Protein backbone atom coordinates (compact mmCIF):
# COMPACT_ATOMS: atom_id res chain seq x y z
CA UNK A 1 0.00 0.00 0.00
CA UNK A 2 1.19 3.49 -0.76
CA UNK A 3 -0.32 6.39 1.10
CA UNK A 4 0.21 10.08 0.53
CA UNK A 5 -0.64 13.26 2.33
CA UNK A 6 -2.43 16.19 0.71
CA UNK A 7 -0.29 19.21 -0.04
CA UNK A 8 -1.39 22.74 -0.69
CA UNK A 9 0.85 24.04 -3.45
CA UNK A 10 0.54 23.00 -7.08
CA UNK A 11 3.58 21.75 -8.91
CA UNK A 12 2.84 21.77 -12.62
CA UNK A 13 4.85 18.70 -13.63
CA UNK A 14 3.45 16.28 -11.08
CA UNK A 15 -0.19 15.24 -10.82
CA UNK A 16 0.02 14.97 -7.05
CA UNK A 17 -3.42 13.44 -6.53
CA UNK A 18 -2.37 10.25 -8.27
CA UNK A 19 -0.99 8.44 -5.29
CA UNK A 20 -1.67 5.00 -6.71
CA UNK A 21 1.59 3.74 -8.07
CA UNK A 22 1.76 1.40 -11.00
CA UNK A 23 3.16 -1.92 -9.98
CA UNK A 24 4.06 -5.04 -11.80
CA UNK A 25 3.33 -8.59 -10.84
CA UNK A 26 5.60 -10.68 -12.92
CA UNK A 27 8.31 -13.13 -12.02
CA UNK A 28 9.79 -13.61 -15.46
CA UNK A 29 10.29 -10.14 -16.91
CA UNK A 30 13.53 -8.39 -16.01
CA UNK A 31 12.71 -5.06 -17.63
CA UNK A 32 10.62 -1.97 -17.10
CA UNK A 33 8.15 -1.22 -19.86
CA UNK A 34 8.48 2.22 -21.47
CA UNK A 35 5.51 3.37 -19.40
CA UNK A 36 7.06 2.15 -16.14
CA UNK A 37 10.31 3.78 -17.08
CA UNK A 38 8.62 7.10 -17.64
CA UNK A 39 6.89 6.75 -14.24
CA UNK A 40 10.30 6.14 -12.66
CA UNK A 41 11.73 9.20 -14.40
CA UNK A 42 8.81 11.38 -13.28
CA UNK A 43 8.57 10.12 -9.68
CA UNK A 44 12.17 9.12 -8.92
CA UNK A 45 11.09 5.63 -7.91
CA UNK A 46 9.06 2.63 -9.03
CA UNK A 47 7.62 -0.20 -6.94
CA UNK A 48 7.64 -3.74 -8.31
CA UNK A 49 5.33 -5.88 -6.21
CA UNK A 50 6.36 -9.50 -5.74
CA UNK A 51 9.72 -9.23 -7.48
CA UNK A 52 10.71 -12.17 -5.28
CA UNK A 53 8.34 -14.82 -4.07
CA UNK A 54 7.83 -15.91 -0.50
CA UNK A 55 10.14 -18.94 -0.81
CA UNK A 56 13.00 -16.78 -2.10
CA UNK A 57 12.56 -14.17 0.63
CA UNK A 58 12.19 -16.73 3.43
CA UNK A 59 15.45 -18.28 2.23
CA UNK A 60 17.21 -14.90 2.44
CA UNK A 61 15.83 -14.17 5.88
CA UNK A 62 16.90 -17.58 7.21
CA UNK A 63 20.33 -17.23 5.62
CA UNK A 64 20.90 -13.79 7.18
CA UNK A 65 19.69 -14.94 10.59
CA UNK A 66 22.17 -17.81 10.57
CA UNK A 67 25.05 -16.07 8.79
CA UNK A 68 27.97 -15.33 11.14
CA UNK A 69 29.42 -12.81 8.67
CA UNK A 70 26.16 -10.89 9.00
CA UNK A 71 25.86 -10.91 12.76
CA UNK A 72 29.59 -10.18 13.01
CA UNK A 73 29.46 -7.15 10.77
CA UNK A 74 26.26 -5.44 11.92
CA UNK A 75 26.83 -1.92 13.16
CA UNK A 76 24.55 0.89 14.30
CA UNK A 77 23.86 4.45 13.20
CA UNK A 78 22.13 6.73 15.69
CA UNK A 79 19.38 9.03 14.43
CA UNK A 80 18.91 12.60 15.66
CA UNK A 81 17.09 11.37 18.78
CA UNK A 82 19.80 8.86 19.69
CA UNK A 83 17.95 5.71 18.57
CA UNK A 84 20.09 3.27 16.71
CA UNK A 85 19.23 1.66 13.38
CA UNK A 86 21.40 -1.27 12.30
CA UNK A 87 22.98 -2.46 9.10
CA UNK A 88 25.59 -4.78 7.65
CA UNK A 89 27.24 -3.65 4.43
CA UNK A 90 29.27 -5.44 1.75
CA UNK A 91 31.14 -3.62 -0.98
CA UNK A 92 31.50 -6.53 -3.38
CA UNK A 93 29.28 -9.29 -4.67
CA UNK A 94 30.50 -12.84 -4.35
CA UNK A 95 28.71 -16.15 -4.51
CA UNK A 96 26.67 -15.97 -1.34
CA UNK A 97 22.92 -15.54 -1.21
CA UNK A 98 22.93 -11.74 -0.79
CA UNK A 99 24.97 -11.61 -3.97
CA UNK A 100 22.44 -13.71 -5.86
CA UNK A 101 20.06 -10.78 -5.33
CA UNK A 102 22.65 -8.11 -6.13
CA UNK A 103 23.66 -9.93 -9.35
CA UNK A 104 20.12 -10.83 -10.34
CA UNK A 105 18.89 -9.72 -13.78
CA UNK A 106 15.52 -8.88 -12.23
CA UNK A 107 17.30 -6.00 -10.50
CA UNK A 108 20.43 -5.29 -12.52
CA UNK A 109 18.72 -5.08 -15.91
CA UNK A 110 16.15 -2.62 -14.57
CA UNK A 111 18.90 -0.54 -12.99
CA UNK A 112 20.76 -0.56 -16.31
CA UNK A 113 17.62 0.77 -17.95
CA UNK A 114 17.19 3.65 -15.52
CA UNK A 115 20.90 4.54 -15.58
CA UNK A 116 21.18 4.13 -19.34
CA UNK A 117 24.01 1.60 -19.62
CA UNK A 118 26.28 -0.82 -17.85
CA UNK A 119 26.33 -0.66 -14.03
CA UNK A 120 28.42 -2.17 -11.27
CA UNK A 121 27.64 -2.91 -7.65
CA UNK A 122 28.49 0.07 -5.45
CA UNK A 123 27.55 -1.87 -2.30
CA UNK A 124 24.75 -3.90 -0.76
CA UNK A 125 23.45 -3.73 2.77
CA UNK A 126 21.03 -5.51 5.02
CA UNK A 127 19.04 -2.98 7.03
CA UNK A 128 17.63 -3.98 10.38
CA UNK A 129 15.28 -2.01 12.59
CA UNK A 130 14.66 -3.86 15.79
CA UNK A 131 11.21 -3.91 17.40
CA UNK A 132 10.45 -0.90 19.60
CA UNK A 133 14.01 0.47 19.57
CA UNK A 134 15.18 0.55 15.93
CA UNK A 135 15.94 4.15 15.00
CA UNK A 136 14.95 6.33 12.08
CA UNK A 137 16.80 7.22 8.90
CA UNK A 138 16.80 10.99 8.60
CA UNK A 139 15.79 12.84 5.44
CA UNK A 140 18.53 12.49 2.84
CA UNK A 141 19.40 11.84 -0.76
CA UNK A 142 21.84 8.99 -1.29
CA UNK A 143 23.82 11.32 -3.54
CA UNK A 144 24.18 13.57 -0.49
CA UNK A 145 26.49 10.81 0.81
CA UNK A 146 27.98 9.55 -2.44
CA UNK A 147 28.80 12.87 -4.11
CA UNK A 148 31.79 13.13 -1.78
CA UNK A 149 33.09 9.74 -2.91
CA UNK A 150 34.26 10.98 -6.28
CA UNK A 151 31.08 10.16 -8.21
CA UNK A 152 30.87 13.21 -10.47
CA UNK A 153 27.46 12.46 -11.91
CA UNK A 154 24.24 11.36 -10.16
CA UNK A 155 24.21 8.17 -12.20
CA UNK A 156 23.46 5.89 -9.25
CA UNK A 157 20.31 4.05 -8.21
CA UNK A 158 19.22 1.50 -5.65
CA UNK A 159 16.80 -1.34 -5.23
CA UNK A 160 15.30 -1.96 -1.78
CA UNK A 161 13.92 -5.48 -1.37
CA UNK A 162 11.52 -5.91 1.54
CA UNK A 163 12.65 -8.94 3.55
CA UNK A 164 9.98 -8.48 6.19
CA UNK A 165 6.66 -6.64 5.90
CA UNK A 166 7.24 -2.89 6.06
CA UNK A 167 4.51 -0.56 7.24
CA UNK A 168 4.17 2.77 8.97
CA UNK A 169 4.44 1.20 12.42
CA UNK A 170 7.79 -0.48 11.79
CA UNK A 171 9.26 2.38 9.77
CA UNK A 172 8.67 1.80 6.06
CA UNK A 173 10.42 3.92 3.46
CA UNK A 174 9.02 7.41 2.91
CA UNK A 175 9.75 9.37 -0.24
CA UNK A 176 9.04 12.83 -1.63
CA UNK A 177 7.64 12.04 -5.01
CA UNK A 178 9.51 13.84 -7.78
CA UNK A 179 12.11 15.38 -5.43
CA UNK A 180 14.97 13.83 -7.43
CA UNK A 181 14.31 16.50 -10.05
CA UNK A 182 15.63 19.14 -7.62
CA UNK A 183 19.12 17.69 -7.98
CA UNK A 184 21.38 17.29 -4.97
CA UNK A 185 20.60 19.62 -2.05
CA UNK A 186 22.81 20.53 0.93
CA UNK A 187 23.55 17.87 3.56
CA UNK A 188 25.12 17.99 7.01
CA UNK A 189 25.35 15.80 10.11
CA UNK A 190 22.17 14.53 11.77
CA UNK A 191 22.93 12.26 14.73
CA UNK A 192 25.45 9.76 13.31
CA UNK A 193 23.87 10.07 9.89
CA UNK A 194 24.09 12.49 6.99
CA UNK A 195 20.92 14.56 6.80
CA UNK A 196 19.50 16.87 4.16
CA UNK A 197 19.11 20.59 4.86
CA UNK A 198 15.70 20.85 6.54
CA UNK A 199 14.83 24.25 5.10
CA UNK A 200 15.03 22.71 1.62
CA UNK A 201 13.27 19.51 2.76
CA UNK A 202 10.38 21.54 4.21
CA UNK A 203 10.10 23.54 1.00
CA UNK A 204 10.06 20.30 -0.98
CA UNK A 205 7.39 18.83 1.32
CA UNK A 206 5.22 21.91 0.76
CA UNK A 207 5.31 21.34 -2.97
CA UNK A 208 5.46 17.59 -3.54
CA UNK A 209 3.74 14.56 -2.10
CA UNK A 210 5.12 12.63 0.85
CA UNK A 211 4.44 8.92 0.32
CA UNK A 212 4.80 6.02 2.74
CA UNK A 213 5.64 2.92 0.72
CA UNK A 214 4.35 -0.10 2.57
CA UNK A 215 5.69 -3.41 1.32
CA UNK A 216 5.10 -7.12 1.63
CA UNK A 217 8.14 -9.39 1.71
CA UNK A 218 9.50 -9.68 -1.83
CA UNK A 219 8.31 -6.27 -3.03
CA UNK A 220 11.05 -4.05 -4.42
CA UNK A 221 11.45 -0.28 -4.59
CA UNK A 222 13.77 1.03 -7.29
CA UNK A 223 14.86 4.61 -6.59
CA UNK A 224 17.05 7.40 -7.88
CA UNK A 225 20.06 8.60 -5.89
CA UNK A 226 18.60 12.10 -5.65
CA UNK A 227 15.19 10.99 -4.37
CA UNK A 228 14.58 12.51 -0.92
CA UNK A 229 13.74 9.72 1.49
CA UNK A 230 13.67 8.76 5.14
CA UNK A 231 12.05 6.23 7.45
CA UNK A 232 10.66 6.40 10.97
CA UNK A 233 11.70 4.59 14.08
CA UNK A 234 10.23 1.11 14.54
CA UNK A 235 7.50 1.50 17.18
CA UNK A 236 6.00 -1.95 16.54
CA UNK A 237 6.70 -5.41 17.93
CA UNK A 238 7.89 -6.62 14.51
CA UNK A 239 11.42 -6.22 13.16
CA UNK A 240 11.87 -4.50 9.83
CA UNK A 241 14.48 -6.03 7.51
CA UNK A 242 15.37 -4.99 4.00
CA UNK A 243 18.20 -5.63 1.58
CA UNK A 244 19.32 -2.60 -0.40
CA UNK A 245 21.50 -3.09 -3.49
CA UNK A 246 23.13 0.12 -4.76
CA UNK A 247 24.64 0.56 -8.22
CA UNK A 248 26.80 3.08 -10.01
CA UNK A 249 26.98 3.51 -13.78
CA UNK A 250 30.20 2.10 -15.23
CA UNK A 251 30.75 5.44 -17.02
CA UNK A 252 30.58 7.23 -13.64
CA UNK A 253 33.65 5.48 -12.23
CA UNK A 254 34.71 7.57 -9.18
CA UNK A 255 37.75 9.78 -9.82
CA UNK A 256 39.16 8.97 -6.39
CA UNK A 257 39.20 6.15 -3.84
CA UNK A 258 36.56 6.10 -1.14
CA UNK A 259 34.80 3.68 1.17
CA UNK A 260 32.86 2.24 -1.78
CA UNK A 261 34.50 0.57 -4.76
CA UNK A 262 35.49 1.71 -8.18
CA UNK A 263 34.28 0.03 -11.34
CA UNK A 264 34.61 -3.69 -11.81
CA UNK A 265 32.49 -5.91 -14.04
CA UNK A 266 29.34 -7.19 -12.36
CA UNK A 267 28.67 -10.77 -13.46
CA UNK A 268 24.94 -11.30 -13.64
CA UNK A 269 23.50 -14.63 -12.59
CA UNK A 270 20.46 -16.46 -13.95
CA UNK A 271 16.93 -15.40 -13.13
CA UNK A 272 16.37 -18.30 -10.75
CA UNK A 273 19.70 -18.15 -8.97
CA UNK A 274 18.15 -17.29 -5.62
CA UNK A 275 15.87 -20.31 -5.77
CA UNK A 276 18.67 -22.57 -7.02
CA UNK A 277 21.38 -21.34 -4.64
CA UNK A 278 22.81 -23.80 -2.14
CA UNK A 279 25.19 -23.14 0.70
CA UNK A 280 28.65 -24.23 -0.52
CA UNK A 281 30.50 -26.66 1.76
CA UNK A 282 33.11 -24.02 2.64
CA UNK A 283 31.03 -20.86 2.72
CA UNK A 284 32.51 -17.48 2.00
CA UNK A 285 31.20 -14.03 2.77
CA UNK A 286 30.34 -11.43 0.19
CA UNK A 287 32.97 -8.99 0.80
Ligand SMILES: O=C(O)CCC(=O)C(=O)O
Pocket residue numbers: 127137142171172173229230231242244
Ligand atom coordinates in the same frame (compact mmCIF):
# COMPACT_ATOMS: atom_id res chain seq x y z
O1 LIG B 1 16.15 1.36 5.35
C1 LIG B 1 15.61 2.47 5.38
O2 LIG B 1 14.56 2.69 5.92
C2 LIG B 1 16.24 3.63 4.67
C3 LIG B 1 17.64 3.37 4.33
C4 LIG B 1 18.21 4.49 3.58
O3 LIG B 1 17.65 5.53 3.50
C5 LIG B 1 19.46 4.33 2.86
O4 LIG B 1 20.15 3.33 3.04
O5 LIG B 1 19.79 5.24 2.09
